[in-house]
Amino acid sequence: MLRTEGGAPRRRALLRMTAAFDLPRRLAAEALGTAILVAAVVGSGIMAERLTADTALALLANTLATGAALVVLITTLGPVSGAHFNPAVSLVFALRGELPRREAVPYALAQLAGGVAGTISAHLMFGLAIVAASGKVRTGGAQWFSEGVATFGLVLVILAGIRFDRRAVAWLVGLWITAAYWFTASTSFANPAVAAARALTDTFSGIRPADLPGFIAAQLAGALLAAAIAGWLLRATRTTETIGIREEAKL
Numbered sequence: 001m002l003r004t005e006g007g008a009p010r011r012r013a014l015l016r017m018t019a020a021f022d023l024p025r026r027l028a029a030e031a032l033g034t035a036i037l038v039a040a041v042v043g044s045g046i047m048a049e050r051l052t053a054d055t056a057l058a059l060l061a062n063t064l065a066t067g068a069a070l071v072v073l074i075t076t077l078g079p080v081s082g083a084h085f086n087p088a089v090s091l092v093f094a095l096r097g098e099l100p101r102r103e104a105v106p107y108a109l110a111q112l113a114g115g116v117a118g119t120i121s122a123h124l125m126f127g128l129a130i131v132a133a134s135g136k137v138r139t140g141g142a143q144w145f146s147e148g149v150a151t152f153g154l155v156l157v158i159l160a161g162i163r164f165d166r167r168a169v170a171w172l173v174g175l176w177i178t179a180a181y182w183f184t185a186s187t188s189f190a191n192p193a194v195a196a197a198r199a200l201t202d203t204f205s206g207i208r209p210a211d212l213p214g215f216i217a218a219q220l221a222g223a224l225l226a227a228a229i230a231g232w233l234l235r236a237t238r239t240t241e242t243i244g245i246r247e248e249a250k251l
Contacts, residue, residue, distance in 0.1 A: 025081075026080060026107075027081070029083075030085060030107055031111065033073045033114065034085045035117040036073060037066075037118065038122070039118040039125075040066055041065070041069075041194065041198065042123075042205050043121075043126065044205075045058070045062045045204030045205035048061040062181070062187075070170070070173050071173075073085065074173055075170040084111070085111060085193070086154075087108035087111055088222075088223035089223070090104050091104060091220070092159075092227040095224075096231075115194055115197030116131075119131060119200045133199065134207055134209065136207055138207045138211045146184035146185040148221055148222035148225075149184060150180045150184050150186065150222070151191075151218070151220075151223050154173065154177065155226035156230055157172050158172070159226070159227070159234060186215070189215060190219060
């Protein structure tokens with residue numbers, strides 16, 4: 001198991017938070033959140049394409065909608081399911097003991113189903129075919145490395161945010177993805193479920209289905225590397241761990 005900074009008390013606190021809602025409701029929250037996220041990504045991309053021929057402006061519109069949606073969804077659904085919306089994030093939490101391992105696969109399946117529903121919803125809103133395999137080529141070493149970097153940063157931001165300021169996590173995630181859209185060659189998918197859903201849209205935000213394996217492998221590698229580094233970098237000493245627990249108790 002990956003080392004969890006903050007120790008057993010922090011793990012127990014996280015497990016208690018998710019245990020407040022039964023598994024069916026948590027899975028529903030994961031599916032719903034991922035669906036809305038993908039609808040925001042795909043829908044804003046379609047709208048941007050229709051409104052402008054300027055690729056940079058279209059990407060900016062796509063970026064702002066995605067970042068804003070993440071802040072809203074994590075804030076509202078985080079207390080229900082943890083607001084993973086991402087199989088790579090669920091995998092990390094399962095390995096750290098902060099999500100029961102038996103629930104990792106159901107979480108991932110709910111996220112995948114939600115992602116597909118999000119693409120379908122976006123297409124219906126814009127009068128397109130329910131699904132359409134994307135023809136947009138996104139492959140090669142630079143793209144894969146970009147996805148590794150984007151997902152590494154996402155997971156590190158989440159873990160550091162939980163460690164130091166849980167209430168800021170929604171904004172931290174939204175801001176990280178907003179930034180990573182622009183400094184990564186891949187525009188920062190950083191999410192296997194979202195990537196799979198975006199393979200079903202032949203629009204601005206799409207990805208060719210044949211390119212999914214490289215993206216997903218890079219995302220998982222980045223997530224696991226971030227988890228390993230965070231386990232060392234953010235590990236509390238006994239003194240700081242005790243202070244952190246006391247401060248959490250005051251919240």
